[in-house]
Amino acid sequence: MILNHGVRGSVPTYNVDTSYYGGSTPCVEIITNEAQVIFDCGTGFSKVNFSNDLPSIIIISHFHHDHIQGIPFNKTLSEKSKKIFISTALFNKDKLKQTLTNYFSPPYFPINYFNEFNNINFVDFKDLETSFKKFNFKSFKLNHPGDAFGYSLIINNNKFCYLLDNEFYDNQLSSLKDFCEGSNSVIWDGMYTENEIKTKKGWGHSSIEQGLKFAEKLDLNNLIISHHSPDRTDQQINDLIKKYSNYQIQFASENKSLKIWTE
Ligand SMILES: [Zn+2]
Ligand SMILES: [Zn+2]
Numbered sequence: 001m002i003l004n005h006g007v008r009g010s011v012p013t014y015n016v017d018t019s020y021y022g023g024s025t026p027c028v029e030i031i032t033n034e035a036q037v038i039f040d041c042g043t044g045f046s047k048v049n050f051s052n053d054l055p056s057i058i059i060i061s062h063f064h065h066d067h068i069q070g071i072p073f074n075k076t077l078s079e080k081s082k083k084i085f086i087s088t089a090l091f092n093k094d095k096l097k098q099t100l101t102n103y104f105s106p107p108y109f110p111i112n113y114f115n116e117f118n119n120i121n122f123v124d125f126k127d128l129e130t131s132f133k134k135f136n137f138k139s140f141k142l143n144h145p146g147d148a149f150g151y152s153l154i155i156n157n158n159k160f161c162y163l164l165d166n167e168f169y170d171n172q173l174s175s176l177k178d179f180c181e182g183s184n185s186v187i188w189d190g191m192y193t194e195n196e197i198k199t200k201k202g203w204g205h206s207s208i209e210q211g212l213k214f215a216e217k218l219d220l221n222n223l224i225i226s227h228h229s230p231d232r233t234d235q236q237i238n239d240l241i242k243k244y245s246n247y248q249i250q251f252a253s254e255n256k257s258l259k260i261w262t263e
Contacts, residue, residue: 004028008024008026032156034055035054041069047074055083058085061090061148061149068103086120087127101113140179144165161180166206177218193208225249226252
């Protein structure tokens with residue numbers, strides 16, 4: 001099951017025009033019988049429920065504000081009995097710990113958050129599979145200022161890909177297609193429309209239409225557009241759904257779970 005806790009790019013956007021699809025910044029939770037796996041910790045991360053017996057794995061694409069700013073606002077994360085694993089392909093575990101510790105301490109944050117409790121284990125990405133043998137995690141270097149990594153997760157022959165944030169170019173097609181081959185679902189950075197992206201070269205994001213073309217090439221049944229522009233209203237998304245009704249496409253919506261696994 002996929003839970004989209006945060007679907008909005010760049011900045012939280014809470015107003016009457018965005019309330020249906022949601023205004024929290026990126027956070028996606030995959031729940032299987034084996035574990036809960038969380039991709040990114042934007043403001044949507046405050047809604048992840050860690051009060052369960054499942055092992056919890058957090059994987060971070062990169063460290064732009066919109067992908068980490070929710071970490072200290074999850075009330076169940078700090079339950080001392082729970083072991084949480086956190087990792088990224090962008091940094092090793094020491095740099096990961098250092099980066100998050102610096103970010104969530106003065107002068108950016110009132111307290112040194114990571115000194116307050118010790119149930120978070122920082123793990124090198126290559127070591128995740130040692131701890132979670134039933135999972136197959138892979139990473140893919142995306143095209144984004146300062147770099148970001150996309151991920152694939154295979155469990156019980158189900159494959160899921162997470163590709164935020166990425167500026168797609170045609171020269172990325174063949175390697176990205178190989179990376180996503182056989183996926184049940186792909187989350188795609190659809191920050192812009194094909195018109196908007198013309199003036200956004202170098203900002204590190206893709207268009208919805210690039211996602212549609214990619215899904216066709218991949219023969220993918222379930223393309224999930226996310227990282228919606230902060231300016232994108234519910235009405236505009238509904239219009240895009242009508243416009244592209246011939247395609248297998250969904251627009252990520254907060255608190256709406258998607259059942260994609262056959263366990
Ligand atoms: Zn972002
Ligand atoms: Zn970014």
